[in-house]
Amino acid sequence: MPKKDEKSLGITVKKHENFLEWYPEVVVKAELADYSPIKGCMVIRPNAYAIWQKVQEYFNPVLKKHDVKNCYFPLFIPESFFHKEAQHAEGFSPEVAWIGNKEDDEERLAVRPTSETIIADSFSKWLRSWRDLPLKVNQWANVVRWETNQTRLFLRTREFLWQEGHCIYATEEDCVKDVHAFMDEYVALVKELLAIPVVTGMKTKKETFAGAKFSLAMEGLMPDGRALQMGTSHNLGQGFMKAFDVTFVGMDEQKHAPWYNSWGVSTRLVGAVIMTHADDKGMVMPPRVAPIQAVIVPILFEDSKEKVLQACKQMQSELESHHISVHLDDRTEYSPGWKFNEWELKGIPLRIELGPKDLAKGECVIVRRDTGKKNPVKLTNVHDSAKTQLDEMHHDLYMKAKHFLEGNTVEAKSMDELQHHIRERKMVLIPFCGEPQCEEDIKKKTDAGSRCIPFGKKPKDTCIGCGKTATSMTYFAKAY
Amino acid sequence: MPKKDEKSLGITVKKHENFLEWYPEVVVKAELADYSPIKGCMVIRPNAYAIWQKVQEYFNPVLKKHDVKNCYFPLFIPESFFHKEAQHAEGFSPEVAWIGNKEDDEERLAVRPTSETIIADSFSKWLRSWRDLPLKVNQWANVVRWETNQTRLFLRTREFLWQEGHCIYATEEDCVKDVHAFMDEYVALVKELLAIPVVTGMKTKKETFAGAKFSLAMEGLMPDGRALQMGTSHNLGQGFMKAFDVTFVGMDEQKHAPWYNSWGVSTRLVGAVIMTHADDKGMVMPPRVAPIQAVIVPILFEDSKEKVLQACKQMQSELESHHISVHLDDRTEYSPGWKFNEWELKGIPLRIELGPKDLAKGECVIVRRDTGKKNPVKLTNVHDSAKTQLDEMHHDLYMKAKHFLEGNTVEAKSMDELQHHIRERKMVLIPFCGEPQCEEDIKKKTDAGSRCIPFGKKPKDTCIGCGKTATSMTYFAKAY
Numbered sequence: 001m002p003k004k005d006e007k008s009l010g011i012t013v014k015k016h017e018n019f020l021e022w023y024p025e026v027v028v029k030a031e032l033a034d035y036s037p038i039k040g041c042m043v044i045r046p047n048a049y050a051i052w053q054k055v056q057e058y059f060n061p062v063l064k065k066h067d068v069k070n071c072y073f074p075l076f077i078p079e080s081f082f083h084k085e086a087q088h089a090e091g092f093s094p095e096v097a098w099i100g101n102k103e104d105d106e107e108r109l110a111v112r113p114t115s116e117t118i119i120a121d122s123f124s125k126w127l128r129s130w131r132d133l134p135l136k137v138n139q140w141a142n143v144v145r146w147e148t149n150q151t152r153l154f155l156r157t158r159e160f161l162w163q164e165g166h167c168i169y170a171t172e173e174d175c176v177k178d179v180h181a182f183m184d185e186y187v188a189l190v191k192e193l194l195a196i197p198v199v200t201g202m203k204t205k206k207e208t209f210a211g212a213k214f215s216l217a218m219e220g221l222m223p224d225g226r227a228l229q230m231g232t233s234h235n236l237g238q239g240f241m242k243a244f245d246v247t248f249v250g251m252d253e254q255k256h257a258p259w260y261n262s263w264g265v266s267t268r269l270v271g272a273v274i275m276t277h278a279d280d281k282g283m284v285m286p287p288r289v290a291p292i293q294a295v296i297v298p299i300l301f302e303d304s305k306e307k308v309l310q311a312c313k314q315m316q317s318e319l320e321s322h323h324i325s326v327h328l329d330d331r332t333e334y335s336p337g338w339k340f341n342e343w344e345l346k347g348i349p350l351r352i353e354l355g356p357k358d359l360a361k362g363e364c365v366i367v368r369r370d371t372g373k374k375n376p377v378k379l380t381n382v383h384d385s386a387k388t389q390l391d392e393m394h395h396d397l398y399m400k401a402k403h404f405l406e407g408n409t410v411e412a413k414s415m416d417e418l419q420h421h422i423r424e425r426k427m428v429l430i431p432f433c434g435e436p437q438c439e440e441d442i443k444k445k446t447d448a449g450s451r452c453i454p455f456g457k458k459p460k461d462t463c464i465g466c467g468k469t470a471t472s473m474t475y476f477a478k479a480y
Numbered sequence: 481m482p483k484k485d486e487k488s489l490g491i492t493v494k495k496h497e498n499f500l501e502w503y504p505e506v507v508v509k510a511e512l513a514d515y516s517p518i519k520g521c522m523v524i525r526p527n528a529y530a531i532w533q534k535v536q537e538y539f540n541p542v543l544k545k546h547d548v549k550n551c552y553f554p555l556f557i558p559e560s561f562f563h564k565e566a567q568h569a570e571g572f573s574p575e576v577a578w579i580g581n582k583e584d585d586e587e588r589l590a591v592r593p594t595s596e597t598i599i600a601d602s603f604s605k606w607l608r609s610w611r612d613l614p615l616k617v618n619q620w621a622n623v624v625r626w627e628t629n630q631t632r633l634f635l636r637t638r639e640f641l642w643q644e645g646h647c648i649y650a651t652e653e654d655c656v657k658d659v660h661a662f663m664d665e666y667v668a669l670v671k672e673l674l675a676i677p678v679v680t681g682m683k684t685k686k687e688t689f690a691g692a693k694f695s696l697a698m699e700g701l702m703p704d705g706r707a708l709q710m711g712t713s714h715n716l717g718q719g720f721m722k723a724f725d726v727t728f729v730g731m732d733e734q735k736h737a738p739w740y741n742s743w744g745v746s747t748r749l750v751g752a753v754i755m756t757h758a759d760d761k762g763m764v765m766p767p768r769v770a771p772i773q774a775v776i777v778p779i780l781f782e783d784s785k786e787k788v789l790q791a792c793k794q795m796q797s798e799l800e801s802h803h804i805s806v807h808l809d810d811r812t813e814y815s816p817g818w819k820f821n822e823w824e825l826k827g828i829p830l831r832i833e834l835g836p837k838d839l840a841k842g843e844c845v846i847v848r849r850d851t852g853k854k855n856p857v858k859l860t861n862v863h864d865s866a867k868t869q870l871d872e873m874h875h876d877l878y879m880k881a882k883h884f885l886e887g888n889t890v891e892a893k894s895m896d897e898l899q900h901h902i903r904e905r906k907m908v909l910i911p912f913c914g915e916p917q918c919e920e921d922i923k924k925k926t927d928a929g930s931r932c933i934p935f936g937k938k939p940k941d942t943c944i945g946c947g948k949t950a951t952s953m954t955y956f957a958k959a960y
Contacts, residue, residue, distance in 0.1 A: 142622065
């Protein structure tokens, strides 16, 4: 038995004692990601990439439903493009990495931090008439933002993977409708696939995407009381369109600029999954994105080995025929206990134990990763039970996270209350004036920033930052 | 009617008269790709990206079958990594783009031209014991090679998309077995999905991947008589492993270096599809990768409009329920003739025409894009007929390309014959000594390079380049 491995296998830090050390330990030990030799970059390992691939498999049909077409734009963007939309240039300049050695080019080339400019340039070539609208594209791509803040695996890395959707419309009404529709799709994605609840709303002026009229965001609340922005959808208005001379001939035979939105989610979602669901034993994979949903661990003794293994193989094919992804861990060089630890660390939702005594009773034991609850199940009923337990686990993970989010969201009526609640690691709803300067002042006093302005909540009282008229109720929290 | 569009819609150059002008015209007008503002880069438009996405959907299950796991490695590679494997550094240095503005880093960062070095670095952290082998990963990624030769859309661009598989094994035997197995999978992919035949074999010493013991390649023959390398699979031996200190403890409790292979196909495959199958009317999509397999064009008259459209919608759902992807072109602002041209240009495999006269007979007309043959089909039989015609079209496209490949592959017994055949745009099999210097001499005399050394063909006579002993029969051709 490889004793040394066994000792180093487990998580040594408790989630609720030292969250900031617990998180990277889970990421690395559960083989979700690894540090890269390049500062701030990461290697996404198969266990985590599988989650991202499931996000792609879920979201590609959603894109199709909205008639958004996948395509691919160049990684490199000419420097001059950034300067065409002034706010955009200002927002992204500090984070851009440039290609250095290509002297034959007339201008510097940026490694894309986002693709509005180069896509607007293509739109200007493709768009002719109202008949071409709406024009909706998406790309799954890597982007680079040279963070100077502390980087964190999945949450803030200098390179990350994302999808970025870019759509143009004949009217602002259609454009804005889809800004909301894609945000709704994101909320459904994180709920249905990742078992994560969020709050949604509009970003404040200070936090609006560089170049947008308004931005929507969905925000999760991590177990350490920090908010995590998990997806955004922007109404870009006509600014980029006018800067890149994108026009169409309308039914009135006049030239018009279209209305533009963009929206994205990234591999940061994987970080949210880990933070939300993993525990002191390691990763907990939400069932619908788990690379393996069930692992069968046979309990082998010399005299019953053949029979037990055969029953395990039969169970494997049965589960697979019911579309449950399953792995039979028939390695003989590891003990069952060692295997239990390994699969718990990796977060496989269900462990199915089958030994000679179980077999004699025509049973196996299914153990749920999140609760540790052991359920004896008749062999004839394994696939039904596994399916039910996977669904229940998804539901329970979501409800647990939802209770946490709701239980840790409060309102504050004064700066004192806000400071208190932020210290208590809450997400706090406050009456707020919406002014960037006031937001900075609140940040200085509380270390919390605005997260989003939820829809349909009328402001009560005056802004607790400056005492002026409140224009909205706004969520504030510390953030990643 | 938009007359101006109509005029500029068609392809103005004949494939067999001016192939090199015909190709980019098809690419741009069929909306497969567009030139980028960055020299040598391209925008992959939805019509072509759909082909690449189909390649991914086909190949991901193949990877799973071979137990290869998807993951993602950083775009940036430290300069020092390139120098660890001397041949590799020499081979790739001229093509590398470097990040220029990040002074806080101790060394320059390369934008990956290929990922052997950074993956070997990760293997060195992950590999411990023989129990971890084989270790097989793959990534779908963008890579950058700063071509100084003329670039061509899809065939040679400074950035392209590919998959790169990287596997390590305990024995050279297992490693080499998979070098061949993955090449076999590529040959099946291009045959079954893209309807393209290839020849396969080993690369000559001169053309072997920088750092490999040997390289396999599959080579297609394009209609202008140039070969196109469409996929490679390399036995990298232990060179990278030793350079990056990748070791495992074997069953003998000793340290060993594993054996390493890598293999890839790229968006160049899309270029091969266009060159091979497109014609003077534009793109021809092989049915299994077509973004839309059938387009329904209703023939509308005022008095029968409703009935015809309803029949078309019914046909659409019926075809979709039989897993045929179908688009109903019910636009009223374009004439049927205009639509026919547009869908022919875009290469949709089947066009289904339905007008009031057809409807009265309970029929429609299915027109195959490649042959233009019109088939009247009973409405009750549409899905069966469409399915059959799609299968036949795939088969016919493949056979046509196969006849072309076979009919244009010849043997030469002397330099004169070789020169003659190359002028005649053939792929030519010759007895060859295998020496890089002789290969350069042949290139000077014929403008043709070696493509690959097919398996199982014994060399006849002496090398026609230098007169020394021939070590193999080798394919030579002009190439992209």
